[in-house]
Amino acid sequence: MNDTIAALATPAAPAALAVIRISGPESRRITELLLRKPVSWLPQKAWYRELWDGEQKLDDVVLLYWQQPRSYTGEEMVEISCHGNPLLVDRILAAYFSRGVRAALPGEFTQRAFLHGKLDLTQAEAIADLIHAGSLRSLVVAQQMQEGRLGRKLADARAELLELIAHAEAFLDFPDEDIDPEVGEEMLRRIDRLRSELAALAGTAPMGRLLREGITVVLEGPPNVGKSSLFNAILRQNRAIVSPHPGTTRDTIESLCQVAGYPVRLIDTAGRRTAEHPVEAEGVLRAEEAVRSADIVLHVSIASEPPDADVSAPIPLLPHQRLLRIANKSDLGVHPEHRYHLCVSALTREGMPELDQLLAREIAALGPDAAAGGAVNARQEAALRRAIAALDQAADAFRAGLACELWCLELRTALQEVGEITGAVTSEEILDEVFRRFCIGK
Numbered sequence: 041m042n043d044t045i046a047a048l049a050t051p052a053a054p055a056a057l058a059v060i061r062i063s064g065p066e067s068r069r070i071t072e073l074l075l076r077k078p079v080s081w082l083p084q085k086a087w088y089r090e091l092w093d094g095e096q097k098l099d100d101v102v103l104l105y106w107q108q109p110r111s112y113t114g115e116e117m118v119e120i121s122c123h124g125n126p127l128l129v130d131r132i133l134a135a136y137f138s139r140g141v142r143a144a145l146p147g148e149f150t151q152r153a154f155l156h157g158k159l160d161l162t163q164a165e166a167i168a169d170l171i172h173a174g175s176l177r178s179l180v181v182a183q184q185m186q187e188g189r190l191g192r193k194l195a196d197a198r199a200e201l202l203e204l205i206a207h208a209e210a211f212l213d214f215p216d217e218d219i220d221p222e223v224g225e226e227m228l229r230r231i232d233r234l235r236s237e238l239a240a241l242a243g244t245a246p247m248g249r250l251l252r253e254g255i256t257v258v259l260e261g262p263p264n265v266g267k268s269s270l271f272n273a274i275l276r277q278n279r280a281i282v283s284p285h286p287g288t289t290r291d292t293i294e295s296l297c298q299v300a301g302y303p304v305r306l307i308d309t310a311g312r313r314t315a316e317h318p319v320e321a322e323g324v325l326r327a328e329e330a331v332r333s334a335d336i337v338l339h340v341s342i343a344s345e346p347p348d349a350d351v352s353a354p355i356p357l358l359p360h361q362r363l364l365r366i367a368n369k370s371d372l373g374v375h376p377e378h379r380y381h382l383c384v385s386a387l388t389r390e391g392m393p394e395l396d397q398l399l400a401r402e403i404a405a406l407g408p409d410a411a412a413g414g415a416v417n418a419r420q421e422a423a424l425r426r427a428i429a430a431l432d433q434a435a436d437a438f439r440a441g442l443a444c445e446l447w448c449l450e451l452r453t454a455l456q457e458v459g460e461i462t463g464a465v466t467s468e469e470i471l472d473e474v475f476r477r478f479c480i481g482k
C-alpha cells in the first residue's frame with residue numbers, strides 16, 4: 041500500500057471533462073515533475089495549470105489536492121480534471137506510469153479507504169451500489185448504507201456479543217459452580233434478542249437482491265391481447281412492434297425501467313398458442329422460460345371476452361412468484377364473467393396509473409421494507425445466517441447444560457461472522473470478494 045496509484049475515474053469515452061485520480065505518497069512529487077509553473081499545495085484548493093511530459097504539452101487541467109488523512113483514500117491525493125478525450129487521458133496516465141506510478145486495480149481507491157479506516161466494508165459495498173443503482177429506491181438504500189446505518193447496527197451487535205462473551209467467560213473461572221438460574225435466563229434472553237435483530241437484517245436480503253438486480257416483470261398471455269401495447273404503455277415509448285396480426289412478437293423483448301422508484305426488468309413475450317411455424321414455436325418456448333424467471337407475471341387477456349376465450353395453458357408458478365391478471369382493451373367493454381385484478385386499456389391509458397400502483401404494492405410484498413435496516417447483499421446475508429446459526433448453537437448448548445467452553449466458542453463464532461460483515465475481521469478472500477465488483481478508478 042506504499043506505492044502510488046492512478047486511474048481514470050470517469051468513463052473512457054469522449055466527454056466535456058475527465059477526472060484522473062492519483063493516490064499515494066508520491067502523488068504530489070510526480071505531479072510537480074509535469075508542471076512548469078509550481079503550485080502551493082494548499083489542501084482542497086484548485087489550480088489551473090498546463091501539464092507537460094518533457095517537451096510535449098499534455099493538456100490544460102485543473103488540479104485539486106487532498107492532504108492525508110483528509111482524503112477519500114486517507115492518503116495524499118491529487119485529482120486532475122482534463123479535457124474528456126480518452127487519448128489525452130491515456131497520455132496523462134502514461135506520463136505518471138513512466139515515473140513509477142502504478143495503474144490502480146478495480147476498487148483499489150475504496151479498498152485503501154477501508155484499510156485506512158475511512159469507512160467499513162458495508163460502506164465500501166454501498167459505494168459500489170450507489171454507482172450502479174438503477175432506481176430511486178436502490179439509490180436511497182445505498183445512501184443509507186453508505187452513511188453507515190447497517191454498519192452501526194452491526195457494531196452494536198458486536199458490542200453486545202463481546203459483553204455476552206465476557207459474562208460467559210466469567211463462568212469459566214468457576215467450573216464447579218452452577219450458574220444462577222436468573223443470570224442464565226437473562227443470558228438466554230439477550231442471545232434471543234440479538235438473534236431476532238440479526239434475523240430481521242437477514243430478512244432484508246430478498247429486497248436487497250431485487251433493488252440491486254431489478255424486479256423481473258413478465259407480460260404473457262395468448263396472442264393479440266395487447267401485451268406489446270402494454271409493454272410500450274408501461275415504458276412510455278414505442279419499443280415493441282404492435283400489429284393486429286396474432287403472432288407479431290416472436291422473441292422476448294426486455295427493457296429496464298422504474299416503477300414507483302423500484303428498478304424493473306420488463307419483458308414482453310410471444311403470444312402463447314400452439315404454433316405451426318418453428319420460429320413462433322421457439323418464441324413460445326422463450327415466453328415460458330421468461331415466465332419461469334419472473335418475480336411478477338402479468339397475465340394479459342381481453343376484457344370484453346368471456347373467461348373461456350383464453351386458451352393459453354397456465355404455466356405453473358413457483359411459490360415466490362406473483363400472478364396478476366390484467367384485462368386489457370377495457371375501451372371495448374368488459375365481459376361480466378371476466379375475472380381480473382385490474383382492467384386497463386393500453387390504447388386510452390385508462391387504468392395505467394392504477395397498474396403502476398398495483399405493481400408497486402406487489403413489489404413491496406416481495407420482501408420486507410428495505411428502509412428498516414438497509415437491504416443486505418448476498419455476502420452480508422450469508423455471514424448473518426452463519427452468525428444466527430452460531431447463536432442458536434450457543435443457546436442450545438447453554439440450555440442443555442453443556443460445558444461453558446462450548447457455548448463460549450459458539451458466541452465467538454457469531455462475533456467473527458458479524459465482524460466479517462463490517463470488516464472488523466477480514467481476510468484476503470473477503471476483500472477480494474468485495475472489491476472485485478468495483479470499477480477501476482473507484
Ligand SMILES: Nc1nc2c(ncn2[C@@H]2O[C@H](COP(=O)(O)OP(=O)(O)OP(=O)(O)O)[C@@H](O)[C@H]2O)c(=O)[nH]1
Nearest residue numbers: 263264265266267268269283287288289311386387
Ligand atoms: N381497442 C384496443 N385495442 C388494443 C388495445 N391494446 C392493444 N390493442 C390492439 O390489439 C392488437 C394487438 O396488440 P399487440 O400489442 O400487438 O398484442 P400482443 O399481445 O403483443 O400480440 P402478439 O405479439 O401477437 O402476441 C393491435 O391492433 C393493438 O392496436 C387496447 O387497449 N384497446
Ligand SMILES: [Mg+2]
Nearest residue numbers: 267268288289
Ligand atoms: Mg406482441
